[in-house]
Amino acid sequence: MELKQYLKERKEFIDGIIYNFLPDKPAYGTKLYEAVEYSLTVGGKRLRPILCLAGCEIAGGKLDDAVPVAVALEMIHTYSLIHDDLPAMDNDELRRGHPTTWKKFDEATAILAGDALLNRAFEILAEWDFSPEIKIEVMKEIGKAAGMRGMVLGQQCDMEAEGRSDVSLDELKYIHKHKTGALITASVVSGAVVGGANKESLKALRRYGELIGYAFQIVDDVLDVVGDESKLGKKVGSDLENNKVTFVTIFGVEGAKKEAVKAIDEAIESLKLFKKEKREPLEKIARFIVEREF
Template identity: 40%
Template sequence: MKQTLDLYRREMEDFFTSCLQDESIPPSLAQAMRYSLMAGGKRIRPVLCLVWAEYFGRSRAETVPFAAGLELIHTYSLVHDDLPAMDDDAVRRGQPSNHVQHGEALAILAGDGLLTEAFALMLSAPLPSDQVRRAALDISHAAGPRGMVGGQVVDMGLSGGKEAELDELQTMHAMKTGAMIRSSCRAGAILGQAEDRDLDRVTRYGECIGLAFQVADDILDVVGEAEKIGKPVGSDLAMGKATYPALIGLEESRRLGQAMVQEALRAVQPFQGPQIDFLRDLAGYIMDRVE
């Protein structure tokens, strides 16, 4: 599974090296945008889009520009989340956060630029316009006030000592993290013109692994290694952030994550093929990281 993930990830990395090279972009802005985009990461969102699109008949070459846009959206969200007005994190992926390296003003503009450029990339994909429009609309809902942005607002309300309820925590993560992971899966299937009943299964798979990813990340904040997670261990706890281990404990968090992995596997049970084998292995790998 890791070899296949690396193959998809390298394909995305190759594409990213050609992004933001337009000489009409002010050099300082392009540098700040590339700084965070090329800082590494799992590239899970574009990979999910690529794999699902490929399963439903699209070539990776057709889908790469659209998938790349998903990573630009994710990167912009990290740049803005790290700002002093938000989480005030000085380290991201093992290096200084964008605002530490480039200053607050340029970091804000770099995030703005990444978000806007993301939709330019998605809309440039050499695919039927109806599928591109539908997939981009799905992503815009997941990334905006109904999804990731709204989830950040809910997260801010749950931080600072407020005792969170489990349903509040799940709602927040479904918006902040899960919506984009779910939509990345859906976008690939939409670009591949999946039938509605298949799209429902893809959606459920995305919902379940989205929650499992967040549970695993919360666990790693407690038991992980700083060089692997790219930030100091225990930083969420120190900031008073609402997390699954803080609310329900480590063992119950592991059980919840494993339950979501099993539900994801059930969702794709009718599907067969090498892409589905990879997606099954990826679902299992999420919680293997914290065992």
């Protein structure tokens, strides 16, 4: 398989079905609906749904079965970006070259659009036509990863670390494990739950998710120092400007690269219990994370 083509096709697949999971336009308050739709449209690589579908397939499941879960994950990711971009949080006016939701609409609508998407994700999981037991397992997994034991906590930690130079490696790992790692891990694992994975497979995929999540953040930090703005589509150097403690501050650029490669090697190693042809997408996705720029 050719990874670029695979990622492109999967992204297009998600882009093609995600709007089907929105309710009908309401009689009043249509701006909410427009803000939700807009936020989903200016979305990125659809990494979480792609990992979810791949997790389902590696476990022997059918891609279609995991679609509502993949969509719910992307909605949760999207809501988190809408809220993170708010003036009271990161105060970002642009994301991937488009005005952020609060900038395009207004702050109140952006807050509500985020709330709507988080809520909608759980509605989709509840209404999904699948075994109730599996639905509950998936909701537990995603709920824990997204909430105050996961992503929301990570964002809070990240804010509390802002401007502090005494952030330890332990704290830094804790921040990113929760802020980005948890939902990435839940994406692979929840897909695998749908696919019928056994305990051993789930454990391996959880390990895989945690490691690629970790590597992903390290690479982000490295690219903020050595990346090419035009390729990344975002400003570099902002961590240094904000005196932010990152994996580069702690490991140095070369040390951080090595740490990322080590994590990816381990992630790939953890897939070894799956058949070679089955594990190819997740292996290549892992490799891609460290190779995207260096």
